[in-house]
Amino acid sequence: MSQFSLLIVDDEPDNFDVLETLLSEQEYELYYAANGQEAIASLDLFNPDIILLDVMMPGIDGLEVCRQIKAMSxxxxxxxxxxxxxxSKSDLAQCLTAGADDFISKPLNGIELRxxxxxxxxIKQQYDSIQNLYHIQENTVNVLESTLNELRGNLASSLSHELNTPLNGILGTIGLLKDDLEDMDIAEIREMLGWADESARRLExxxxxxxxxxxxxxxxxRHHKIESARTQFSASAIEAALKSQAQSFKRHNDLVLALEEAEIALSDRYLSTIVYQLVDNALKFSSPGTTIKVSSQVVGKMLNLSVHDSxxxxxxEQIAKIGAFMQFERKTYEQQGIGIGLKIVKKIVELAGGEFSITSIYQKETTVNITLPIVGN
Incomplete structure (x- = not known):
């Protein structure tokens, strides 16, 4: 587990000891500031991932400290x-108005605090991931030049939509909570937090x-192959993952699996990505009640994997344009996504030394076939 830094701001040293005890089993690096001025002055030194800020402090109170920190880009x-x-509801509303992301009441409960x-x-990790994405984009301009037209056109418009939709869901929910929190009961708050959580997961x-x-x-x-790895293509593990995935579409009965096991030369992360993306496409682009067949077979030194949907x-023409960052007939069917899933699968397979192909009959069926190298005995 990565170590995160927490800055605790409290004018009572005993309270720091309490928090340190409650968080002792977590791999957090704890820092302490005795007042608001000290906390603000120490931000660059401690570089906190999260701040636990006491409201009632002499000098600058916690609300003002929160406002000042949130005003710093x-x-x-x-x-x-x-x-x-x-x-009181008005006191808690003041915390949110000052820019606080959450609050916890004294006396502290260890389970709730953790x-x-x-x-x-x-949430902070999600923000950092987005920032890393931004920096990666800045550093890979040359790589993306070959697809510049697509990035300016199809990708730019679809990515903007796919990012803005969940972001608006999160911001809209937070806005409603901030404006009407005092008048809401717990059931309404839980429901709205559910909306925000769903949007956050989509964005993630x-x-x-x-x-x-x-x-x-x-x-x-850079003409690099994917780093060598060994992963068991496990029928039971894949079946469990796919049943759960299909259940989110209420289609677990549509899956038909015929899986032969093998140890393949690919990381578990990339294997999971391949299987998830192929089945996700099949679920999105076929109707409930129609069969989705996932099969694998060892042929020589390769594992052949296919996903078929009706x-x-x-x-x-559409098959030839896979990787052009577009979803075909999107205006007709209104599915989510940016048309990048099959592109990712194709890239992984090719970099792993395998093969990727699609056979399809328009308005009838599609089969995606891939081969992956098996680890030698």
Whole structure:
């Protein structure tokens, strides 16, 4: 587990000892500031991933410290959890208005504290991933020149839509909570937090997908093969993962699996990406009640994997344009995505030394076939 840094701001040293005890089993690096001025002055020194900020302090109180930190562009993304003895709705609303990301009431409960810190760190990690994506894009301009027209056109418009939709869901939910929190009951708050969580997970999935794509493009541009790895192509593990994936579409009964096992020369992360993307496409582009067949077979030194669906199918022209960052007939079918899934699969397979092919009959069926090298005995 990566070590995260937490800055605790409290004018009572005993409270630091309490927090240190409650968080002792977590791999967090804890720092302490005795007042607001000291906390602000130490930000560059401690570089915190999260801030636990006491509301009631002499001098600059916690609310003002929160406002000042959130006004700094370098630190505005760092989650701030207000630690408060106040409990009225108006007091808690003040914390949110000041820019706090969460709050926890005294006396502190260890389970609740760890859960809230974990939740805020997950949000911080998501923000950092987006920032890393931005820097990777800056450093790979030469790699992306070959697809510049697509990036300006299809990718630019679809990526913007796919990013803005979940972001608007998150920001909209937070806005409603900030404006109406005092008048909401717990059931309404839980429901709205569910909306925000769903949007955050969608954004996380898109970010991870694009990061994998850029990683593969860099490897291809440098003529590097994927680092050697050994992963068991396990029928039981894959079946469990695919059943869960199909269940999210309420289609677990549509899956037909015929899997032969082998040890392949590919990392578990890339193997999971391949299987997930192929089945995700089959689920999205075929109707409930139609069969999706996933099969694998060892042939010589290769594992042949195929995913077949009786769905929309593709024309020869559409197959030829895979990797052009577009979703075909999107206006007609309104599915989510940026048309990058098959491109990622194709890249992984080719960099692993395998083969990728698609056979399809338009408006009838599609079969994606790939081969992956088996680890030698």
């Amino acid at each position: 370098k630190w505005k993304a760092v989650p701030i959890i207000m630690v408060t003895a106040l409990s 859960a809230r810190v974990h939740s805020m760190l997950r 999935k898109l970010t991870k997908k694009f990061l994998i794509y850029l990683e593969l493009e860099l490897s291809a541009s 769905g929309r199918g593709m024309t020869e």
